[in-house]
Amino acid sequence: MHEMSLMGQLFSIIQEYISNYNLERVTKVVLKVGEMTCVEVSALNFAFKSFAKGTKVEQAELIIERAEAISECRFCGVKYKVDFTNKLCPNCKEFNYNLISGDELVLERLEGE
Template identity: 55%
Template structure:
């Protein structure tokens, strides 16, 4: 099932792709790489479906979509430890202090466009 959230995100991504296609006179996009944090609440399958819909009959139609997931991490304000977190567990494994200093996991970036 496609979600409106992913369609909106892909629309913005395609605005950037299309701007770069025009600016750099790209005839064919071969690869699009996204960097998405695990806390971004973006569904990969819905994003891929939206990518196919937006790329139809464009320079991006045959491009490979690569989604690189980023683990959610926090940095402890007490001891400086950097550690993996989840939505329900943000305690430092070293000193057991709750950390709200999230340093990764919310990313939603167009990392790379490869074309000719």
């Protein structure tokens, strides 16, 4: 379950924010998770609750926004949605794996007081 290690790294960043901004508690954590990251949302939620327990993040709301996997064809320039099994450009039918979104895992926003 790589979601635990991902969340461990994320909590290092969150702890840095708490320290830098002298937050008493974190109220909301917003993550942007791309479709092609192979991150299981339920496992990420579990990892978040595990890491948050007993910390200033314990009562925070976790919001996970999914980012569509979009590719831009390197042959004809068309942008289109891709998935794990289909990476052919719908315009020129060339195989393409030039992702412009969908592989990110980003701490989009952190709210606290």
